[in-house]
Amino acid sequence: MDKKLNLPDSEVLYDLADLFKVFGDSTRLRIMHALSEGEKNVQSIAEELGMDQSTISHQLRILRDNKLARARRDGKQIYYSLDDDHVKKIIEMGLDHVLE
Amino acid sequence: MDKKLNLPDSEVLYDLADLFKVFGDSTRLRIMHALSEGEKNVQSIAEELGMDQSTISHQLRILRDNKLARARRDGKQIYYSLDDDHVKKIIEMGLDHVLE
């Protein structure tokens, strides 16, 4: 019990902070929530959240850069989907805490 | 499969983003890492991380406010410890992703 978490070196730790930063924004969390239903294109996400196309696009890029979402072009539109099994688990873990 | 995450309403979602924000800072993550070994006072954490007493104190307050750490006074010093079983699990989940 109470064993120290095994965090190899500080580079990993900075990467980890960067990952959590991505989850620490409600716009991105709402996008991930929307995508947990299945893939959607940029427009429909923007409409669903009532936000600007540009804002969503910027945030989707951050999700993509962090390998949390993946993009697929189909004609004029680009469809995004969640790209990681961890996403839902990480969010659910957080929920356990928030809903204590 | 691919069931939508059950996020009751947007207030919870904002709380969740706030929680992840706490994990999204390397100083706080390093503090949590240090505390995962057991309780420590402010000074020893500051020394271990090579950072200012004041910086650590400010960040400990954020951890405390978010119910992730707890404080206990013993004489002149104040000992902090992790206050939540989720903390390690959330960090480990994140690690799974970062170390893919």
Added chain:
DNA sequence: TTAACATATGAATATCTTTTCATATGTTCA
């Protein structure tokens, strides 16, 4: 090839967060 559409992107702005510095508060012990 051009018009219409979907998405991406760079730069500017606005907002938020962390750190630092100076100092206040609380505790012990002589």
Added chain:
DNA sequence: TGAACATATGAAAAGATATTCATATGTTAA
């Protein structure tokens, strides 16, 4: 009580981030 120590705190400075706006890029269909 006062000196020494540990921690907390407010305000300022420095740094980081999200959003907006204007426009560029890429795609389709006429």
